[in-house]
Amino acid sequence: MNLSWLEDFLALAASGNFSRAAEERNMTQPAFSRRIRALEEWLGVDLFDRSSQPARLTPAGDWFRPQAEELLARVARLPGEARAVSEANAATLRLAATHALSFSFVPGWLQSLEAHTARGPIRLVSDVLERCEALLAQRQVQFVVAHAPAAGRGELDAQGVPSVAIGADMLLPVHAPGAPERALLGFSDESGLGRIVRQTLGPELAAAGLLPVFTAHLASVLKSMALEARGLAWLPHSLVREELEKGRLRIAGPGHWQIAVEIRLYRDPGPLGAYAEAFWQAAAA
Structure with a gap:
């Protein structure tokens, strides 16, 4: 057969x-x-x-x-x-992280854990949240690092996937001086950050007359477009901190447009090898 x-x-x-x-x-x-x-x-x-x-x-x-x-x-x-x-006795961690966190958060966070867990090889996959979720479901990775709503539950939380908060961030509406006021630089459907913005402010942004002029799944791409004064984009503070300090980007809109988010570590709910379990315990601590 x-x-x-x-x-x-x-x-x-x-x-x-x-x-x-x-x-x-x-x-x-x-x-x-x-x-x-x-x-x-x-x-x-x-x-x-x-x-x-x-x-x-x-x-x-x-x-x-x-x-x-x-x-x-x-x-x-x-x-x-x-x-x-x-992998019961394997010493390689398989970790997936969204693009924005792969560049801005994960390297420093991993370094901070080195004093609390044994060192070993780590294989990092950087992708959109939808793909990271699929990799975890297929057990191709043991852990996922992603943004999640601070006041709500993300898709993985709703599925009961174990997680722990490992950091905090803010999604800020930013634009360059001179950018069109109603031009929206938005995330595509695959983006986890886009999910959070739509879940939190979707109807309000539509009522405010913001018109999508460009979409992408990478926050780094939207950041580049925002710096070129092409419109308004919701971007993690961790990704635009330097540009805000130098005045190249400015925060727009009312205060409640600034969305508090958590950075969460999700894990395969099944049994992991000793090294991966030790990594999880160190992250949770």
Whole structure:
């Protein structure tokens, strides 16, 4: 039995349309139909009633659908579980951090922990929050460093992922002298900072007439645009401290537009190796 047959089956079960499912699976309809038939022959039962359009699941197909979903989910978990076994005695930390924190916060924070935990190799992945969350869910990293609302809960918190606050920051609305007042330099949907701004001020900013003129998922890109007087951007104070001190950027808007945020360390909720557990304890302390 080929595991890809299960994905074929679920695609057809979702639509009941052989042509649409074949297109979704990037193959011709005859080839797709042969794979469905091969799965049925392997099981020894018909999974679809082909006498109606769209094709409907037979009672055996209804039973098999959750089995296929669980089988694929189980296979998807195997690499992470294998890594967990392998890393039980591993001395390499796998850490993901959002782009802004990778540059402005993580290096100094890691150095501050060196006196409280054993030193060892660290592999850092810098990416948008959405990707960092996926890496943690797939157990490709053990920890994630990200901003989170100080007065609320982020996506990982809502999922019950263990975390500890390791720092504080502010999201500040900043612009360069002479920048257009209503031009908004915004974060794309993948950005964790963008999530916080939209969650906290989204309706108010729309009512204030701010018009998006540029979007990006990197705070560093928005900072460059803000310095060129292209508009207003919400950026971490840790990233623009020097520019504010030198007057190259200024804080705009009412005081409540300044959003208090935490910097949080999230961890894989499963068991970690001794080195990673010691790192977690040092960070929590």
